[in-house]
Amino acid sequence: MMPATVCFPFVGKLVGGSHISALGLIRKLDPQRFRPLILLQHGEGAIADLFAGAGLSCEVGPSTPPLEHGRPIGPATAFRLLSSTPRLARFLRQRGIGIVHCNDGRTLATWALPTKLAGARLFWHHRGSPNAAGLRFVAPVLADRVATVSRFAAPEPGWYSAASRTRIIPSPFDTQTRYDRDAARRAVLALLPGAGPETRVVAFSGALIDRKRPLLFVRAMAALRRQAPDRDIRGVMLGEALDDMLERVHALAAERGMDDRLHFLGFRTPGAQWLAGCDLLMVPAIDEPFGRTLVEAMLVGTPVVATASGGNVEAIRDEATGLLVPPEDPEALAAACLGLLSDPARRAAIADTARADAAERFGEAKHADAIMAQYSDLLTGLRTGDRTWAGALSGEGR
Structure with a gap:
């Protein structure tokens, strides 16, 4: 029996956590039951490089309107999206697509309606706020199944809600990741002017956007300097800056006298390797549905100090596996970091416990099994022409 084709369309060129999670899923799909079709809006760029580097083949899909990350869709763009719907639906029908698995808002805006018009199943993978307009107002109509990365991100039940079709499935991680922490530390310190053996490094990792609170990180690092003025504690910021956030970070750092203690290193890959070179990861984010870097740090032995907000409290x-502090409190973040930096035994115990916990809960195989169970549920009995996928989905003939 032929495997069912699952289409993974991607919009844009920049890599985010959703792309890395999708990669972790795709490489664990059972090839006898599911065949992935990775569809890119652009043939070149970081997304194409990500999948090519993993040995996965991709195609450039039909032309679709450009959508900017974090920007609302205006009337003109909405009209272009609507106009492209019949063409995209025809493509899905011609390729015999059973499921379209969308991993972010821009992809859903582009492909959700064509999926329904083509008669395929729409798998809505939600990694954002539970108050997102798409999840609240569109998913109840168009989504055949919703997967959220945390309980926090799940929609509220109600008469008009996708809650009954929602499953909570944490993001996947390569739990076998191992790095030489000493070598990684040397690589980080080499980028910090004047750093030496006594330097301690606290990381911020992720896109520099308001929800992740990069400015709060700057304030917390300034508080840490006040609390331990005689110690060389540096902050490193790993990630892409959007809009004017980098300028705002630099301006606040200068205002707080932190120019010599904060280092913007930009997007670095593999991210987990750079986290392995740091002493701590600080996660000041508010209402973060599920932070990938938080679990990546746990897996490489870097303790985490995070705000008790969003999906952080589920991870x-x-x-035991990290420290949680009140949201929007730079002094509390600083005090928690200083406490761990001053107690190597406690830091090591938390790191060991966190690594074991993350490896047990967030493996790629566990994630793929949960997703494939949802695929099978969606596709049982679904027909394309005279062909049914029921046999392939159940694993018959393997």
Whole structure:
């Protein structure tokens, strides 16, 4: 029996956590039951490089309107999206697509309606706010199944809600990731002017956007300097800056006298390797549905200090696998970091517990099994022409 084709369309060129999570899923799909079709808006760029580097073949899909990350869709763009719907639906029908698995808002805006018009199943993978307009107003109509990365991100039940079709499935991670922490530390310190063996490094990792609170990180690092003025504690910021956030970060750092203690290193890959070179990861984000870097740090032995907000409280058990502090409190973040930096034994115990916990909960195989169960549920009995996928989905003939 032929495997069912699952289409993974991607919009844009920049790599985010959704692309890395999708990669972790795709490489664990059972090839006898599911055949992935990775569809890119652009043939070149970081997304194409990500999949090519993993040995996965991709195609450039039909032309679709450009959508900017974090920007609302205006009337003109909405009209172009609507106009492209019949053409995209025809493409899906011609390729015999059973499921379209969308991993972010821009992709859903582009492909959700064509999926329904083509008669395929729409798998809505939600990694954002539970109050997102698409999840609240569009998913109840168009989504055949919703997967959210945390309980926090799931829609509220109600008469008009996708809650009954929602499953909570944490993001996947390569739990076998291992790095030489000493070598990684040397690589980080080499980028910090004047750093030496006594330097301690606290990382911020992720896109520099308001929700992730990069400015709060600057304030917390300034508080840490006040609390431990005689110690060389540096902050490193790993990630792409959007809009004017980098300028705002630099301006606040200068205002707080932190120019010599904060280092913007930009997007670095593999991200987990750079986290392995740091002493701590600080996660000041508010209402973050599920932070990938938080779990990546746990897996490479870097303890985490995070705000008790959003999905952070689902990923971390306070005082066991990391530390949780009140949101929007730079002094509390600083004090928690200083406490761990001053107690190597406690830091090591938390790191060991966190690594084991993350490896048990967030493996790629576990994630893929959960997703494939949802695929099978969606596709049982679905027909394309005279062909049914029921046999392939159940694993018959393997």
